[in-house]
Amino acid sequence: MKVSTMKIIFMGTPEFAAESLEKLYSVGHDIVGVFTQPDRPRNRGMKTTFSPVKQIALMNNTPIYQPISLKDDEIVSVVKRLQCDLIVVVAYGKKIPSDILNIPSLGCINIHASILPNYRGASPIQHAIINGDTETGVTSQYMSEEIDAGEILLIKKTPIGDDETSTDLFSRLSTLGAELLIETISAIEAKTVIPTLQNDDDVTYAPLLTKDMSPIDWSKTAHEIRCMVRGLQPWPTATTIIDEKTVKTFSVDVTNNMTSLLPGSIVSHGEHGIEVACSDGSIIIKELQAPGGKRMSAADFLKGNPLSTKHLY
RNA sequence: CGCGGGGUGGAGCAGUUCGGUAGCUCGUUGGGCUCAUAACCCAAAGGUCAGGGGUUCAAAUCCCUUCCCCGCAA
Helix, strand or coil: CCCCCCEEEEEECCHHHHHHHHHHHHHCCEEEEEECCCCEEECHHHEEECCHHHHHHHHCCCCEECCCCCCCHHHHHHHHHCCCCEEEEECCCCCCCHHHHCCCCCCEEEEECCCCCCCECCCHHHHHHHCCCCEEEEEEEECCCCCCCCCEEEEEEEECCCCCCHHHHHHHHHHHHHHHHHHHHHHHHHCCCCCECCCHHHCCECCCCCHHHCECCCCCCHHHHHHHHHHCCCCCCEEEEECCEEEEEEEEEECCCCCCCCCCEEEEEECCEEEEEECCEEEEEEEEECCCCCEEEHHHHHHHCCCCCCECC
């Protein structure tokens, strides 16, 4: 793809954003500065690790900025001094104040992992799966004060696979988002895109996921439970309690079996997994993870953990 | 030095509190049974108990230490 280079400031933090940044470099844009969240001690052992975006920026010798807050006159003047044409924000992790949004001549664009105005907010990918949607996508927008409420530039759609987890979708949409970003920049440059206001009537939100959402509610339908299990990965993950152990469930199948047992009752268990009754039939837990242990098939789990309960919670 | 769980034949686990014959559910291999089916029966092989050091007549088990895995928290 032929594009003339543009001076761009990139703001982003996680893996999802890193792919977009890589694509910008590979297409040949001039990245004059990268903003990412400050290094913090994370993970076991509290070791400080660099964000995926920072790692990419380091490899390309781009100046990196990790301000604690963007609402800072000094930061505003730093952004001005970089003299960029465009600011690109992908999963940065903080709101961008209007003082900064107004700086670049071509504006400030953002890649969001849903078909806006659906699923504004922190977890669009997971909510699309949890709700059982069959299609999602990525949207590029001009940024507005209100989060994810800007004028829409371009949209790329993709079907959601029946087996797909949020982890899978994250990976696919980060690639799709990177492609959309490049196309959007070209379109802005060529002035071939007409920004469209979002339709307020269609707005939905995808709030931050929390651990309270983890426990599986067996009184839901098999389909609903399966969507939760797929959507809540890799965090916070759907859980259930087997013999007083809270186990994470990673993979479940919907069966055609009808059962009169109460939701949560174990219908059968063995080589095929653990079959559990829900409101409209049953599902089979195929892959799980016990406390302290690794992820394994339900069949393996049963070899060392014979069930003594007849009910899950 | 953030908190905690774990490492035991090929897989999943018990045994560690209170040191004393290496155990369970599977898998594998051989045989039997059956019209047939690894469904069932019989038998066998397979282990540096994560690594190193120490205590002891004796260590999977107690003490010190290194490495690796997992969860929480951020």
